[in-house]
Amino acid sequence: MKLLTANFVQCSVKACSATPKCFPLHFDQQTADVPLELAHEDVDFSPEFIYNILPRIDWPALLITARELGNNMLPETTPEIENPNAPENEQILRDLHTLLLETQIIQGSMRCENCNHIYFIRDSIPNFLLPGHLVQ
Amino acid sequence: MPEYLVLLAQTHESFRKAELEALAVLENISVDLSSHDEKSPFLYVTLQDDDEAKRLIQRSILARAVYELWGKADSENALHEDVRHRSSSRFEKYKTPSFKFDFISHRGSRTKSQQRDMFESFDYLGFDGPIKMRDPDEIFTIIEEYEPAYHSNTDPPRLSHIFFGRFIGESQRDVVDKYDLKKRRYIGTTSFDAELALISCNIALAGPQKIVYDPFAGTGSFLVAASHFGAMALGSDIDGRQIRGKKARNITTNYDQYKLQSFFLDTFVGDFTHNPIRASFKLDAIVCDPPYGVREGLKVLGSRDTERYADKKPTVLENGDLSHLRPDYIPPKKPYHFDALLDDLLEFAARNLVDEGRLCCWMPTANEDYGERTIPKHPELELISNCVQEFNRWSRRLLTYVRKVREGDDAGLVSSHREKKVYSQVQFRDKYFSGFSATANSVV
Numbered sequence: 388m389k390l391l392t393a394n395f396v397q398c399s400v401k402a403c404s405a406t407p408k409c410f411p412l413h414f415d416q417q418t419a420d421v422p423l424e425l426a427h428e429d430v431d432f433s434p435e436f437i438y439n440i441l442p443r444i445d446w447p448a449l450l451i452t453a454r455e456l457g458n459n460m461l462p463e464t465t466p467e468i469e470n471p472n473a474p475e476n477e478q479i480l481r482d483l484h485t486l487l488l489e490t491q492i493i494q495g496s497m498r499c500e501n502c503n504h505i506y507f508i509r510d511s512i513p514n515f516l517l518p519g520h521l522v523q
Numbered sequence: 524m525p526e527y528l529v530l531l532a533q534t535h536e537s538f539r540k541a542e543l544e545a546l547a548v549l550e551n552i553s554v555d556l557s558s559h560d561e562k563s564p565f566l567y568v569t570l571q572d573d574d575e576a577k578r579l580i581q582r583s584i585l586a587r588a589v590y591e592l593w594g595k596a597d598s599e600n601a602l603h604e605d606v607r608h609r610s611s612s613r614f615e616k617y618k619t620p621s622f623k624f625d626f627i628s629h630r631g632s633r634t635k636s637q638q639r640d641m642f643e644s645f646d647y648l649g650f651d652g653p654i655k656m657r658d659p660d661e662i663f664t665i666i667e668e669y670e671p672a673y674h675s676n677t678d679p680p681r682l683s684h685i686f687f688g689r690f691i692g693e694s695q696r697d698v699v700d701k702y703d704l705k706k707r708r709y710i711g712t713t714s715f716d717a718e719l720a721l722i723s724c725n726i727a728l729a730g731p732q733k734i735v736y737d738p739f740a741g742t743g744s745f746l747v748a749a750s751h752f753g754a755m756a757l758g759s760d761i762d763g764r765q766i767r768g769k770k771a772r773n774i775t776t777n778y779d780q781y782k783l784q785s786f787f788l789d790t791f792v793g794d795f796t797h798n799p800i801r802a803s804f805k806l807d808a809i810v811c812d813p814p815y816g817v818r819e820g821l822k823v824l825g826s827r828d829t830e831r832y833a834d835k836k837p838t839v840l841e842n843g844d845l846s847h848l849r850p851d852y853i854p855p856k857k858p859y860h861f862d863a864l865l866d867d868l869l870e871f872a873a874r875n876l877v878d879e880g881r882l883c884c885w886m887p888t889a890n891e892d893y894g895e896r897t898i899p900k901h902p903e904l905e906l907i908s909n910c911v912q913e914f915n916r917w918s919r920r921l922l923t924y925v926r927k928v929r930e931g932d933d934a935g936l937v938s939s940h941r942e943k944k945v946y947s948q949v950q951f952r953d954k955y956f957s958g959f960s961a962t963a964n965s966v967v
Contacts, residue, residue, distance in 0.1 A: 392757070392789040395804035399797040410801050420850070431785035436755065439732040443805055488788075505848070512767060515759075515793035518847030519832040519855045522797065522824045 391487040398499035399515045411448035412497035414455040423495035430488045434480045438471035529566040530587040536561040539585045541908040545726045550578040577692035590688030620660035621653045631669040662690035709772040715744035727883040729754040733807035743774035745810045750786030763792040794824040805877040812885040816952040825857040860946040865899045873903035876926035887919045889954045916959040
C-alpha cells in the first residue's frame, strides 16, 4: 500500500465514520506477527500528477502518517506550487512523489483511534473487511 | 471548415458515438456527431483542421482511422466528378510530396490489378512526387462499401458508397489484441472483455493525472484498461482471493506484463457497503461491473442471523484469542440486493467524484422487463449515455453518469436524503437461471 492510499482510507466501521478520530489510521502500534515493513518501489515521475493530487491530500493526516513511519522532514503546511514544470519546484515534487507513490507499506497494521480495530496489510494489500461484531 | 470521414469498426455499434463524444470532451473539440448511423461504418464530421481530426480518434477503440474527405459518391464515375468538384483546389499542395494509394472494401473485394486500375484512374490529380510504399508523406485511400447480399450469391454485389480521402490518423484499435484476455497471464471467471473495458475507460475519460477507481475490481480488468490510458488505477473487492491472486499470477504481474507499473496506485480488500475511502477524497472516475451474482450470489459484510452479533462483542475462542485477529479469520457475509448495491454505488459516486467526474457502470437487464424505471437515478448525477450489448435473452448496459458541478458552499457535501426503498424480490440472477421465462422465486 502506498502512502498516498494511506491518506484517503479511514476506518470502515459505520459508527466510526461520523467521528473525526476515524482518520487517519495509525501505524503507531504494530504486532509481532505482522511487523511493519516498508520498501521503495520505483514509479515514473509525473510532476503533473503530484501537482494535481496535492489539493486532495489531507496534509495534517499526511504529517501524522509520515511521522509514525519515521519521516519528520515534511513541511507543516501543504506546499504551494503554481507551476509543476518550473525548475524550482522539481525537488519538492520529486520528494512528494517518492513519499506518496514510491514508499510501499509491504506489511504492518493500521489502527482506528476511535474503535481501536486493527487493519492488517499483507503483501502490500490492506484488508478492510470487518468482523461480525463491527458490522451494523 | 474541412470535412472528415471517420471509418468505424462494425462492432459494439451502440458504444461508438459515446466513445467519440468522450474523446471530444477529453481533447476539448467541439464536433457534431448527430449524423452517426449505427448501421454504417462511415461517419462524417466537420473539424477545424487535421490536428483536431488526429486528436479526436487517436485514443479510440471503435474508430479505425480518419481521412480528409476529398470525394464521395455511389459510383466510380460520380466519385471522380465529386473529387474534381470538391477538392481540385487541394491538388496543387500534394504535387511533390511522396505518396501511396490504399484501398479498403466493405463486403466486397477487388483483385490487385483492378485496384491498380482504380489508382491509375486518379491520374488527373497530377501528383508528381515519388511513390513510396513505406512511410510516404501522404496516403490517399479509396474506401468502398457494397450493399449486403441478403438472398442470392449469384448476383454481383452492388456498390453502395465509394469515398476518396487523404489519410490523417489512426485509432488505437490494435491495442484490443494486446490486451486480449487469452494472452493475459492472470484472469478469473469475472475478468472483463478487454475491448469493452478499454471503451468503458475511454467513456470514463480515464487519462493522465487522474485517479480511476473500480470498487468491484476482481482480477483488475478495468484497472489495466484505465492505466493503459495513463490514469492511476485504484481497485478494491470483497473477494481477497481475486485481489491477491497467486504468487506468480496476480494483478501486479499483469501490470508487469503490460509494462504499466507506474500507473498502478493500489488495491485493497473491502466491502463496498463499508467503503474505507474518506468522503472528502475526490476521484476522477469510477468504472465498474458490479457483481450481479450469476457466478456467485451477491454478498456484503454482515450476518444472515441478525441476532448473532447483537451484543456487538467480538467472538472469543476457547484459548482466549479473539477470533477476528487470527490470520485465517473469514468475516461473515450476507446476501444483498443488486438494486440496493447500485443505489449505494450512485450515492458513493455523487459523494466522491470530482465535479464533472464520470461513473461508468455496467448493468445487466433481462430484455423482457427493461424500461426507463430500471435505470438507477441520482439527483446529483446526470445520465449521459446508455450503451447496450445484446445477448440472446438478456443484455448488459454501460450507463455513464456525470457528477453535476457542486455549487457554492455546498461543494463536496451531499445531504443524505435517501428514502427507504423496497427492492423487488425477483433479481436478475433468478431470471438468469430460470431462462428469463416464468417469474422465478426469490432466494433473497
